[in-house]
Amino acid sequence: MDLVYWLPVLVGGVLSGASCGALGNYVVGMRVPFLAVCISHAALAGAVFGSLAGLSGPWMTLPALVTAMLTALSLGALEGRSRRLDTNIVIGILFSLSMGLAFLGIGLFGVLGRSDNDVRSLLWGSLNFCRWADVRWIAACAVLLVCFLTVFRKEMCAILFSRTHAAAAGVQVGLVWTAFLILTSAVLTVNFQTVGGLMIYSLITNPAVAAFQLTRGHDRALLTSVALGAASSLLGFLTAAWLDLPTGATIVILSSCLVVGAVLWARWMRFSAAVRPTC
Amino acid sequence: MSSPVIAVTDLEVVADRRRILNIRKLHIASSEVIAVLGPNGAGKSTLLRVLLGWRSANHGVVRVLGEDVLRARGLARARLRRRVGYVPQETVVDHASPLTVREVVAIGRTGTAGLFRPLRTRDWNLVDTWLARMELLDLKNARYAELSGGERRKVLLARVMVQEPQLLLLDEPTAFLDLAWRERIVTTLDDLYRQTGVTTLLVCHELEVLPPSCRRVVLLRGGECCRDGTPEEALTDESIEDLYGSRMQVWHGNQRHALLPIADGAD
Numbered sequence: 001m002d003l004v005y006w007l008p009v010l011v012g013g014v015l016s017g018a019s020c021g022a023l024g025n026y027v028v029g030m031r032v033p034f035l036a037v038c039i040s041h042a043a044l045a046g047a048v049f050g051s052l053a054g055l056s057g058p059w060m061t062l063p064a065l066v067t068a069m070l071t072a073l074s075l076g077a078l079e080g081r082s083r084r085l086d087t088n089i090v091i092g093i094l095f096s097l098s099m100g101l102a103f104l105g106i107g108l109f110g111v112l113g114r115s116d117n118d119v120r121s122l123l124w125g126s127l128n129f130c131r132w133a134d135v136r137w138i139a140a141c142a143v144l145l146v147c148f149l150t151v152f153r154k155e156m157c158a159i160l161f162s163r164t165h166a167a168a169a170g171v172q173v174g175l176v177w178t179a180f181l182i183l184t185s186a187v188l189t190v191n192f193q194t195v196g197g198l199m200i201y202s203l204i205t206n207p208a209v210a211a212f213q214l215t216r217g218h219d220r221a222l223l224t225s226v227a228l229g230a231a232s233s234l235l236g237f238l239t240a241a242w243l244d245l246p247t248g249a250t251i252v253i254l255s256s257c258l259v260v261g262a263v264l265w266a267r268w269m270r271f272s273a274a275v276r277p278t279c
Numbered sequence: 280m281s282s283p284v285i286a287v288t289d290l291e292v293v294a295d296r297r298r299i300l301n302i303r304k305l306h307i308a309s310s311e312v313i314a315v316l317g318p319n320g321a322g323k324s325t326l327l328r329v330l331l332g333w334r335s336a337n338h339g340v341v342r343v344l345g346e347d348v349l350r351a352r353g354l355a356r357a358r359l360r361r362r363v364g365y366v367p368q369e370t371v372v373d374h375a376s377p378l379t380v381r382e383v384v385a386i387g388r389t390g391t392a393g394l395f396r397p398l399r400t401r402d403w404n405l406v407d408t409w410l411a412r413m414e415l416l417d418l419k420n421a422r423y424a425e426l427s428g429g430e431r432r433k434v435l436l437a438r439v440m441v442q443e444p445q446l447l448l449l450d451e452p453t454a455f456l457d458l459a460w461r462e463r464i465v466t467t468l469d470d471l472y473r474q475t476g477v478t479t480l481l482v483c484h485e486l487e488v489l490p491p492s493c494r495r496v497v498l499l500r501g502g503e504c505c506r507d508g509t510p511e512e513a514l515t516d517e518s519i520e521d522l523y524g525s526r527m528q529v530w531h532g533n534q535r536h537a538l539l540p541i542a543d544g545a546d
Contacts, residue, residue, distance in 0.1 A: 160378065161378050161382075
């Protein structure tokens with residue numbers, strides 16, 4: 001294995017897994033896992049129209065970031081305005097709009113007689129082509145995420161339990177939640193271009209679900225989710241390299257296996273606790 | 280005379296062209312325990328939402344702890360909420376949620392502590408004190424999601440008490456509980472009042488859940504206050520029939536209250 005070539009892929013993948021694991025602790029805990037898919041596809045729409053406007057390479061991140069943040073802010077503004085607009089319903093509306101815009105943009109490449117190779121690679125990501133320049137962006141977002149979760153730890157714990165209770169306790173839910181959504185859109189935009197939408201969804205959902213099965217307590221669940229996200233990427237990468245399999249697909253399947261393992265382990269622990277003799 | 284903890288004047292709330300609240304005057308003094316009773320759709324929960332600033336009004340003035348709730352925004356509103364302990368009727372929590380009982384109770388200190396400041400030793404001591412007072416110490420490391428309905432209700436009461444609130448707003452604190460847990464919560468509410476003297480407004484359907492410390496009852500019907508007085512004055516056979524459309528006999532004794540069915544043919 002050419003370590004010089006593969007090291008940034010490995011580091012990028014592990015950082016992506018850890019960042020997505022941290023975000024997943026909240027979006028899964030708040031039962032809005034589709035949020036990640038919605039925002040990452042809004043980023044795709046932005047990147048597609050950026051490419052249509054003549055941008056390429058890292059410059060496509062700018063319109064992607066703008067549309068991802070606009071989507072996140074729209075979600076924050078729309079949800080809770082009416083009892084008829086549940087968070088998941090708003091996510092569904094914004095997701096379908098993002099997908100519509102993205103595929104409209106991709107269709108326009110054909111109409112204009114231009115190549116859409118750049119944007120097609122965004123659909124599935126390109127982890128194996130991750131370079132140190134990409135890793136720097138992913139690392140910067142990961143550091144921002146760590147800072148945010150350190151500063152707003154208690155507020156995010158309250159929001160994770162219930163936004164109603166958090167607001168009732170005098171937490172400035174609107175401010176912290178909006179900041180979280182903006183940060184989420186930045187993290188997802190940067191990671192999305194490297195690892196792709198499907199892998200983001202699995203790395204956000206699976207490690208958090210597995211962590212919730214294995215641990216109790218906010219901090220433990222968060223750290224376990226981060227560790228499982230990073231481990232999914234690392235083990236998935238090594239397995240793919242060893243068996244000569246596609247990297248992204250292997251990581252996704254491995255993270256799903258982690259959930260199955262965690263559920264079985266949690267059930268075994270509950271069963272053994274139930275049959276343990278008490279004196 | 281001290282200013283009222285809650286002062287509602289000429290409050291009108293209209294939704295979908297329907298007037299759901301129309302209260303001309305409702306003042307609640309400090310250290311009072313007041314119950315708001317009424318049938319479904321009477322406007323009880325809307326009244327609580329207005330008091331919390333979660334619902335705007337079409338007309339009127341609502342002052343809670345001296346603050347104009349309908350005009351307070353952003354930080355001012357958050358500061359007011361830190362002084363008000365609110366327990367909603369039911370909290371939907373994911374069964375896989377990892378938060379422990381101690382963490383849920385600590386949420387009560389989150390707003391008070393303020394942004395950019397972690398919870399300090401005093402905050403955690405207060406959390407542990409209320410866990411002990413509510414007899415929840417054995418469960419402090421258990422997942423909140425795995426508790427029974429009654430245990431959850433006690434945790435949420437502990438959560439609001441660590442806020443050191445000046446006003447408690449309780450939305451049907453015994454809803455969905457069995458008889459044993461209902462009585463435990465009623466006793467807990469009574470003990471809370473006797474220990475702290477906190478002004479309490481509770482919204483409920485049933486007379487049986489009024490704690491002995493509740494010495495004032497307001498009946499809401501169609502968004503309007505139709506009776507206001509001591510439980511013995513407000514809760515009569517006639518007022519219950521007027522409110523719910525069912526003939527029942529109201530029993531009062533030992534500062535508790537209950538509805539008894541009237542046998543067929545009895546007058």
